[in-house]
Amino acid sequence: MxxxxxxxxxxxxxxxxxxxxxxxxxxxxxxxxxxxxxxxxxxxxxxxxxxxxxxxxxxxxxxxxxxxxxxxxxxxxxxxxCMARGTLRENLYANNTEEPPLYANNTEEPPLTWRQHLDVCIGAARALHYLHECSIIRSYLTMSNILLDKRLVGKISIEVSLPQDVANVSTGSYSRSRSYAPEFHHKRQVTEKSNVYDFGVVLFEVLCARAAYEPRRRIGQAVLVEYALNCHKKGILDLIIDPYLEGKIAPRCFKKFMEIVVKCVSDRCIGRPTMQQVLENLESCLAEQSGSLGDEMAGDDDINAFNCLSKGEQQLNLEASPGEDNDSSYGNDH
Known part of the structure; x- marks a missing residue:
């Protein structure tokens, strides 16, 4: 070695x-x-x-x-x-000038299309579903744990959760970032449903091309899950998705994608789907995207409403709706 x-x-x-x-x-x-x-x-x-x-x-x-x-x-x-294309984090943030990749070895590659993002997420979902069928719980899943080979096949690194891992992890500044499932924050429980929550956070990161927690952002926008859920509730989520995806997501695909990601990040375990259900829904999303004009499809639905706005008008809308960054405690129903 x-x-x-x-x-x-x-x-x-x-x-x-x-x-x-x-x-x-x-x-x-x-x-x-x-x-x-x-x-x-x-x-x-x-x-x-x-x-x-x-x-x-x-x-x-x-x-x-x-x-x-x-x-x-x-x-x-x-x-x-060795995964030739590196982590999903590296490939995703190559599209986002505000958040450079952790390592610069992939920046010369073309950015991933929405369909490719879905393919990678489906691969990761299949791996997690397989682990759960084997009664194995993976430790904390992040975009840095999802890797791409030279053919852009998404794979997750194998890291199982052992009792001492949970006991020794401190959430620290992440306690309000919702990077971890609520039950982990309260009871240090790592379960199949906490894996689902982690995966939901990743799906939001993929959609918005930004990290789950960015403390430098203004109040109400630092925590991606809270900010995105609030924007979704107000019908303005289109204003914070990755600009590179502008006009390239089929409306029916987007609707199905949001239905599953919102369920994944439910505060209550009982409200979250299984990884098999997540996988089936993502495959349905891909079918909807493939059935449209694919990644070159022009937007014709509310998710692409921002195509009619200038960048300045988009920013004004975001300033007017900064999101809600509250300190409410997480739910305890599991």
Missing amino acids: KSATRNFDESHLIGQGGSGIVYYGMIDAGATKVAIKHVRDNQDLSKFQTEIAMMAKLHHHHLVSLVGYCKEENEMILIYD
């Missing part, structure tokens, strides 16, 4: 998070590119071994495959297939 990464040189760095640092490396005499995750020194060995045993049993087209692992002295390393 040292040889594959030039002794873990910074030039090979492609990502990092709470559980480790990820590098790319070349193995098989340079014939195969892989992602090499150098696990944090403080991770418990038993957890490392448990994760490997669980991941070795999982096989799905939309899961990033585990190639191998290394345990030598105090070093713990996981080796995965």
